[in-house]
Amino acid sequence: MDSTPSNLNWRPGADVDTLKSRARLLEQIRRFFADRSVLEVDTPILSQAGSTEAHLEHFTAMEPGVSGASDRAQHYFLNTSAELAMKRLLAADSGDIYQISKVFRAFERGTRHHPEFTMLEWYRLGFDLNALMDEVEQLLVTVAGSRLTHARVIKTYSQVFNDAVQLDPLSASVEQLQNCFKQHSSNDVLTLDDKQAWLDLIMSHVIEPGFNPDQLTFVTHYPAEQASLARLSKSNPEVAERFEVFAGGLELANGFHELCDVGQQRQRMQTENNLRQQQRKSELKLDERFLAALEQGLPDCSGVAIGFDRVCMWGLGKQKIDEVMSFTIETC
């Protein structure tokens, strides 16, 4: 009989108390939405179309061909988020919906990242950005509010740059951003070619770590280039109606006043696909079922996605995502 190697790590990363707290948080979240008559939905983890977002890499799953015929095997993408499927439900008159699902992002591994994680995502009809930010705050206070000693702060993307590095991110040149980073970090960086990457670098290395850990920081109105699936602001099309929520430097949530214009949406997906090509990532077919749903009409709504594992980390005061997960990619 084969013997089991005694040094094999079979134990969970989270202790039993943490697993119990995690379950309690899920319970509270479900009650939060039940109280507000938001419907829980459950869309597939597999998808025939992938997300075209330039900075995401997919896992794929394969269904073998009949009697091993590999040319008849079917390939599916594991979702990087439930967003597109949920918007198809919205276009089919689901009304307000939420989902707690597993999502998958290849190569994203660190103390705050895990390639498979749990995402809480919800959509509210008729909500604008402010209404949704209020609700996000209510939810976070409900499930993990004991860590907050200060009221939330809301600042625009331009404001947080201005406060921390005295620079306007919308008008700054690549050279200015490069010099700004040199000034504020001892860290040596290989050359980055595009402006958005410099903004991401300064945001993640210089600005976010300075946010107050006892307070929720809402950052709104991201540059239009970073709009993703958010609509552009009517009063200033240089920025998007998008927000992110941070607890200290820990990014918890990303929300949009959702883009309903199918023409713009298709164009953005093509732009992202071009970026993918430049980065020598695989170009992806656009999700035509999603675009068809948008064509039919997405109701005016705002939506937000929250990293549930991060909320657990924050609520329980854990430093590593491994500490709130049963098993990790290394031990699964």
Place this chain on the structure above:
Amino acid sequence: MASYSTNEFRGGLKLMIDGDPCSIIENEFVKPGKGQAFNRVKLRNLKTGRVLEKTYKSGESVEAADVMDTDMQYLYNDGDAWHFMHPDTFEQVGADKSAVGDTAQWLKEQDMCVVTLWNDVPIAITPPNHVTLTITETDPGLRGDTASGGTKPATCETGAVVKVPLFLEEGDVIKIDTRTGEYQGRAKD
């Protein structure tokens, strides 16, 4: 030339940075949910010992350093180089002053050391955590004074100077922790 993608980064991985071999101490993945991913890396320059920080765009590749840690026996110093021998193959290498540095004071003939080889050339020597050395020079011992807690400098056979208790004499054999340079006790014969 071999290289590593940032996705393969982990502690201990050896990379070439600005022409010098470095070892990863810490690798942190940083990524705004919707944005560019970065690997923020802390490295030790294996030649100078200096610690540096670097940030890479995730997915980039960095040249690998052909660096190997090998257990070898210290043989002798010929005035220019310190010579080490592989215990199985009897292959010998000579390490110069820049590779040996302050470690020279802990090198006793026949002790096993870790020799860090870069392209087969020694760039760093790690002595055993504990060495046993004979005192060659120290002030006369205060016999019986094992309790006062005072110390005095003592020079050892390798040239190392260590603080030792007052009762020790020339010719005594002592155990030293090379990581702290501290006296650990008398060696039992």
